[in-house]
Amino acid sequence: MGPERFTLDPGIRALLHHLRISVARVLRRAQLPAGVFAHGAVTMTVEEYYRFWDAVDAEAADPDLAVRIAGALSVEVFNPPIFAALCSANLRTAAERIAAFKPLIGPVNLDVTTARDGLTIGLGWPGEPPPPPLLVAAELAFWVALARIATRHEVRPTRVTMRLAPQPSATTTAYFGTPIRQAAADTITFSAEVAALPFLTEDESMWNFFAPELRHRLSELQASATTADRVRATLHECLPAGVSSINAVAGQLMLSPRTLQRQLQAENTSYQAVLSDTREKLARRYLTDRSLTTSQVAYLLAYDDTNSFYRAFRRWTGLTPEAARLANA
Known part of the structure; x- marks a missing residue:
């Protein structure tokens, strides 16, 4: 699936501190170098990327960690692909933009489907090994956080599914507004009305500023595949x-x-x-x-x-x- 190495979001170190999870202990548990964050952007193989997230999950030992991660997302977080999504007109456009540039920030492809009954975002992962459940749940929770930040509405998806659904949790169910169901794919679906809600963060001039650089970075990654x-x-x-x-x-x-x-x-x-x-x-x-x-x-x-x-x-x-x-x- 795409390039062999992926960039770990630089904000992950600050996120772990915010969540009171020891970065050093996570790196040791994941068998990654202690100084991995010392030299700017961090790139990892799929296996290393998954080990990192498995280690975060094990270190936190919190069944609702995905929701806590989503809750820590703010409009001030500067990640170019995510910032570009916030500049979009609505959730549908944001999903299409992130789908185009998602390989820049992780080993997952997005399948964005618009139908009469709503917008479905599917997650596609490399064949083996399977992705850590925490990573999948956090990716799904991210879309709820993004929509709420950008629309200033307490939007909720109509359906959330995972191939390895976690044990039911009142906190996680309350966050999504629906339980995570076991299914053949990792998906999140929003109603057509939610998908069309205008983003109050829309800024087309900022999108035009970021888009060329994002396309350049993506072409460099694709050339290496x-x-x-x-x-x-x-x-x-x-x-x-x-x-x-x-x-x-x-x-x-x-x-x-x-x-x-x-x-x-x-x-x-x-x-x-x-x-x-x-x-x-x-x-x-x-x-x-x-x-x-x-x-x-x-x-x-x-x-x-x-x-x-x-x-x-x-x-x-x-x-x-x-x-x-x-x-x-």
Whole structure:
């Protein structure tokens, strides 16, 4: 998924101090260098990024920490992509802008869907390992905090879902206005009325000032990504829609299928190998969600029928999907 390293928000150190969480203890627990914040911007691999957030969660030992993190967000926090979002006209525009620049500040892609019944923001993560539940919950809570800061309304989402939903908490449920439900994806949905509420922080001139620099930084990150990384990221979006062909993926990447294959060969891989690897990792993740049937998993991986998925899964693991579920349990 995109570049191999991601920038940790520089404000995280101040945030941890604000939440009375020891930065030094978090770094030790995450097995990261003690001086990691001493030299300006901090970049981490996905694994390091996840270890950091797992360590924050363990150090705080607070089931409502995601809500506390969201509550610490203020309009004075200067993070260029987030500041650009606050300059937007409304939540829908802000979500689209952050979706474009989210790779600058973390290993997650945003899928923004506008429908008649509202605005849904979905979180897409690298295949393995799964993201820390705290990181997912904090990302979802962020959208509530952003909307409240920018509109000065106590807005609430209509639905919040997580693949690994936490135990019900009165504090967290009260913050969202709805319980976090177990589902196949990490999403938050706002009504159409909330999505269209005007942002009182709107400032198009500031957006025009920041946008060119953000685009430049994003292009530098994307240039550092391998072709295989870009294919995997595209497949994460295409497979649930039933699309798995090289022609479709190449079109999304604005390449010809022949050029895409040539670039993958230069990286000692192939489209079929990346597709198979991506499907396997997603299959293992989906099968941990017992609300999904095997046929639904096959559908999410863009297989024409369940038997094709069975054969592929047995080839990858030597097990049937049901046997793998029992082993995980």
